[in-house]
Amino acid sequence: MDIAVAEPAQPRLPPPAPAWSPARPRRLALGLIGPGRVGSALLDQLQRARARLALDAGLELALRGVAASRRMWLDCDDPELNGRHGGAQTWRPADLDAFAAHVRGGEGHALLIDCSAHEAVAARYAGWLAAGLHVVTPNKLAASGPLDRWRAIRRAAAQGGARLRYEATVCAGLPVVQTLRDLVDTGDELLAVEGMFSGTLAWLCNRHDGRQPFSALLREAHALGYTEPDPRADLSGADVARKLVILAREAGWPLSLEDVEVESLVPPALDALPPEDFLQRLDALDAPMAARLAQAREAGGVLRHVARLDRHGRASVRLAVLPVRHAFAHTRLTDNIVQFTTRRYCDNPLTVQGPGAGPEVTAAGVFADLLRIAEALEPAA
Amino acid sequence: MDIAVAEPAQPRLPPPAPAWSPARPRRLALGLIGPGRVGSALLDQLQRARARLALDAGLELALRGVAASRRMWLDCDDPELNGRHGGAQTWRPADLDAFAAHVRGGEGHALLIDCSAHEAVAARYAGWLAAGLHVVTPNKLAASGPLDRWRAIRRAAAQGGARLRYEATVCAGLPVVQTLRDLVDTGDELLAVEGMFSGTLAWLCNRHDGRQPFSALLREAHALGYTEPDPRADLSGADVARKLVILAREAGWPLSLEDVEVESLVPPALDALPPEDFLQRLDALDAPMAARLAQAREAGGVLRHVARLDRHGRASVRLAVLPVRHAFAHTRLTDNIVQFTTRRYCDNPLTVQGPGAGPEVTAAGVFADLLRIAEALEPAA
Numbered sequence: 034m035d036i037a038v039a040e041p042a043q044p045r046l047p048p049p050a051p052a053w054s055p056a057r058p059r060r061l062a063l064g065l066i067g068p069g070r071v072g073s074a075l076l077d078q079l080q081r082a083r084a085r086l087a088l089d090a091g092l093e094l095a096l097r098g099v100a101a102s103r104r105m106w107l108d109c110d111d112p113e114l115n116g117r118h119g120g121a122q123t124w125r126p127a128d129l130d131a132f133a134a135h136v137r138g139g140e141g142h143a144l145l146i147d148c149s150a151h152e153a154v155a156a157r158y159a160g161w162l163a164a165g166l167h168v169v170t171p172n173k174l175a176a177s178g179p180l181d182r183w184r185a186i187r188r189a190a191a192q193g194g195a196r197l198r199y200e201a202t203v204c205a206g207l208p209v210v211q212t213l214r215d216l217v218d219t220g221d222e223l224l225a226v227e228g229m230f231s232g233t234l235a236w237l238c239n240r241h242d243g244r245q246p247f248s249a250l251l252r253e254a255h256a257l258g259y260t261e262p263d264p265r266a267d268l269s270g271a272d273v274a275r276k277l278v279i280l281a282r283e284a285g286w287p288l289s290l291e292d293v294e295v296e297s298l299v300p301p302a303l304d305a306l307p308p309e310d311f312l313q314r315l316d317a318l319d320a321p322m323a324a325r326l327a328q329a330r331e332a333g334g335v336l337r338h339v340a341r342l343d344r345h346g347r348a349s350v351r352l353a354v355l356p357v358r359h360a361f362a363h364t365r366l367t368d369n370i371v372q373f374t375t376r377r378y379c380d381n382p383l384t385v386q387g388p389g390a391g392p393e394v395t396a397a398g399v400f401a402d403l404l405r406i407a408e409a410l411e412p413a414a
Numbered sequence: 415m416d417i418a419v420a421e422p423a424q425p426r427l428p429p430p431a432p433a434w435s436p437a438r439p440r441r442l443a444l445g446l447i448g449p450g451r452v453g454s455a456l457l458d459q460l461q462r463a464r465a466r467l468a469l470d471a472g473l474e475l476a477l478r479g480v481a482a483s484r485r486m487w488l489d490c491d492d493p494e495l496n497g498r499h500g501g502a503q504t505w506r507p508a509d510l511d512a513f514a515a516h517v518r519g520g521e522g523h524a525l526l527i528d529c530s531a532h533e534a535v536a537a538r539y540a541g542w543l544a545a546g547l548h549v550v551t552p553n554k555l556a557a558s559g560p561l562d563r564w565r566a567i568r569r570a571a572a573q574g575g576a577r578l579r580y581e582a583t584v585c586a587g588l589p590v591v592q593t594l595r596d597l598v599d600t601g602d603e604l605l606a607v608e609g610m611f612s613g614t615l616a617w618l619c620n621r622h623d624g625r626q627p628f629s630a631l632l633r634e635a636h637a638l639g640y641t642e643p644d645p646r647a648d649l650s651g652a653d654v655a656r657k658l659v660i661l662a663r664e665a666g667w668p669l670s671l672e673d674v675e676v677e678s679l680v681p682p683a684l685d686a687l688p689p690e691d692f693l694q695r696l697d698a699l700d701a702p703m704a705a706r707l708a709q710a711r712e713a714g715g716v717l718r719h720v721a722r723l724d725r726h727g728r729a730s731v732r733l734a735v736l737p738v739r740h741a742f743a744h745t746r747l748t749d750n751i752v753q754f755t756t757r758r759y760c761d762n763p764l765t766v767q768g769p770g771a772g773p774e775v776t777a778a779g780v781f782a783d784l785l786r787i788a789e790a791l792e793p794a795a
Binding site: 366368378404 | 462663758765774
């Protein structure tokens with residue numbers, strides 16, 4: 034799509050008052066870990082933005098390497114390839130420590146982008162940050178992982194003067210983590226978070242009106258690619274619980290995954306089946322889900338998959354019956370939604386809503402984090 | 415309200431990986447222009463956050479002066495009063511240039527907060543930014559004012575290495591301007607903005623169901639303090655048009671107020687009346703508003719006050735008939751709402767909703783801007 038247009042005849046405005054300026058160039062070396070769907074979308078976005086950022090903002094981005102789980106590419110292999118991912122490249126066996134050292138290698142600032150979903154990567158954040166390497170990521174494993182490790186990561190960032198940002202861990206590109214951060218940093222008090230953090234479950238609840246059995250909808254969602262390859266990853270609520278842990282910690286609550294009361298939609302009998310067997314047994318979900326829907330209707334409400342955090346740090350993820358006038362009853366398709374109720378936003382909550390998954394919007398959330406860090410870089414000498 | 419709690423027993427987490435750290439203190443001198451309702455709320459918020467920011471984040475804020483329209487207070491009058499606004503202070507006749515020079519006076523970084531609604535202040539931004547003074551403001555006059563001046567302000571910021579932030583000019587503390595900025599900066603293309611930017615008009619439209627004449631609702635809103643002292647300031651749509659101009663420019667459109675097609679709800683015959691006479695003639699609004707409501711109902715829709723910007727940079731502010739399933743039909747009380755439709759957010763828009771006015775949330779929006787600038791300050795030598 035093209036937004037170019039004939040009128041008004043005046044030229045488009047340049048971006049407003051940047052934190053940086055072409056007169057004071059900043060250089061940032063980048064390394065991408067995990068060139069999957071999100072990582073590849075991010076490389077495309079960076080590549081398209083590169084000339085503009087250099088020209089308008091004096092921000093010079095240099096891609097110094099890409100690491101996948103088994104192999105990696107480093108720009109020292111062929112300096113001409115710098116910035117061009119794809120094409121003829123020399124890949125080496127992956128070694129995360131060597132990769133980070135290479136990206137950190139030059140003068141100036143360096144940043145690692147973790148688009149993997151791997152523990153082995155999250156386990157290295159503290160070391161990287163302590164060494165002054167910035168990190169941005171949509172990987173939930175660090176921010177929702179063991180509390181001691183998370184504390185160590187924060188300490189390392191403070192000590193190394195490097196920054197970690199993870200906006201895209203919750204609702205992809207929607208402004209959620211930073212919004213909560215701003216509320217807390219400006220002295221507001223969080224009283225409650227209520228949200229729907231699974232586009233898959235939102236879609237299933239929206240469509241589940243009793244005309245089709247739940248299993249038919251689940252098969253349709255699976256075929257559309259709305260679910261994980263094994264839909265139990267969505268139905269278990271575990272991914273939603275991770276997002277709630279991230280928000281709880283952002284608000285200061287030392288929560289761990291096991292503190293979240295999670296209602297799984299997977300019947301216990303199907304928990305341990307191999308994926309292909311599970312997909313043959315989806316109709317076991319129909320009776321319990323039909324019963325929940327009937328209960329909701331009896332109560333005059335709708336059934337939604339809701340994550341909640343209260344002002345005492347209590348967290349839950351479950352199917353809930355909501356009044357038909359509730360905002361969550363009116364979301365569309367796979368929309369995510371989050372509502373922050375605070376001391377300042379107490380009559381009506383602050384609400385953010387929209388598509389909360391997908392490679393492009395997730396990559397954009399990571400990209401915005403990268404730009405936020407770049408704003409605070411000291412110019413090259 | 416108090417969010418302190420007995421369990422979980424672990425201590426609250428400190429704020430996450432800050433951009434700054436206690437080991438590298440940053441000092442920021444502040445000057446507040448306009449100690450009205452928003453300015454006073456901000457001084458309270460700053461005062462409460464000051465010790466925490468110094469301790470946790472190494473950010474040392476020093477209030478060096480407060481300027482009202484006729485008088486000002488400077489901390490040099492009594493160093494002991496630094497940081498304490500209120501109480502026995504020496505006020506001098508206000509002189510904005512002397513005020514800015516005083517705030518800029520020391521070593522280190524300085525920032526002016528414009529919580530006035532005055533042209534005379536907005537007219538000085540370019541000079542201040544060129545001199546390296548940062549500016550944060552909820553004052554719409556610069557960002558929606560003459561285009562040449564706005565361009566000069568942006569240039570001055572780029573040249574002076576200083577930053578101007580104005581998140582609270584649109585929907586107060588809701589994350590709107592920065593969200594649009596992030597979309598554009600990461601290479602997304604804005605296709606449409608649709609919003610309700612007036613809490614007053616949202617409340618009036620929500621309540622206007624035909625059971626009461628429009629003038630009765632308007633009198634109630636006036637009595638509740640939801641309207642400006644002269645409600646024509648709300649009904650004219652001019653304030654909403656300013657917000658739309660700010661968003662349009664953020665997306666690169668060189669729009670001016672006169673480019674916005676604005677439908678005023680004030681009958682032409684009442685335009686020029688003195689305020690007290692206007693308040694006696696509110697029933698002149700009843701017939702036209704009843705007719706609009708009837709039209710909307712005939713079409714099976716609801717009546718809402720909507721600001722729109724399309725992908726060609728065309729902007730309008732008017733009463734619109736929306737389908738009952740439209741998101742704007744379900745807002746509550748005086749909620750503001752904004753929807754960004756972009757190349758990436760095209761099936762469903764990115765939506766931000768919540769209270770978009772009031773001293774506390776507006777001040778918090780300004781405070782968050784201040785913190786965003788503070789993140790990027792170089793530490794004191």
